Amino acid sequence: MSEKHEGGCFCGSVRYSTMGQPFRAAVCHCRYCQLRTGTAFGISVYFKENKVIFNDGACHIFSYETESGSKATLSRCANCGTTVSWRISLDALNNLVGIAGGTFDPPTFWYELDREVFTRSKANFCQIKSPESFEESPIYKPVKRDDGHLKGGV
Ligand SMILES: [Zn+2]
Numbered sequence: 001m002s003e004k005h006e007g008g009c010f011c012g013s014v015r016y017s018t019m020g021q022p023f024r025a026a027v028c029h030c031r032y033c034q035l036r037t038g039t040a041f042g043i044s045v046y047f048k049e050n051k052v053i054f055n056d057g058a059c060h061i062f063s064y065e066t067e068s069g070s071k072a073t074l075s076r077c078a079n080c081g082t083t084v085s086w087r088i089s090l091d092a093l094n095n096l097v098g099i100a101g102g103t104f105d106p107p108t109f110w111y112e113l114d115r116e117v118f119t120r121s122k123a124n125f126c127q128i129k130s131p132e133s134f135e136e137s138p139i140y141k142p143v144k145r146d147d148g149h150l151k152g153g154v
């Protein structure tokens with residue numbers, strides 16, 4: 001018996017379902033997540049690729065390269081712009097799909113948080129209870145400095 005959860009974007013055109021427990025659920029306070037969401041943190045709920053099924057709602061794909069030299073590829077609803085899912089080209093996240101943690105249908109926050117990462121840029125009003133907490137991330141290996149994104153400016 002594997003539990004199933006569903007969710008999707010704001011307008012309802014992109015929908016997904018997930019099977020079982022996530023591989024990992026993390027709150028991320030990094031600047032990329034802050035800029036991407038326009039708010040204090042991102043919530044990444046990772047599943048193995050074969051545990052997530054998407055409908056055929058049209059998505060726009062956006063990508064950027066991070067300080068680790070990995071490529072983050074975001075899928076956003078082509079109609080309403082909600083970021084629904086992503087993939088990151090890091091060995092540690094190989095064959096995993098990240099689901100945006102706020103997009104599950106209610107009860108939205110059914111999963112347990114495993115960790116919070118990049119607390120170095122955490123908003124001081126955030127009070128998150130999580131078993132593990134990291135200044136950066138255990139899988140973070142910067143190969144270049146991305147001061148433009150991380151400190152403001154271009
Ligand atoms: Zn939408």
Ligand SMILES: [Zn+2]
Nearest residue numbers: 028029030033
């Ligand atoms: Zn992040």
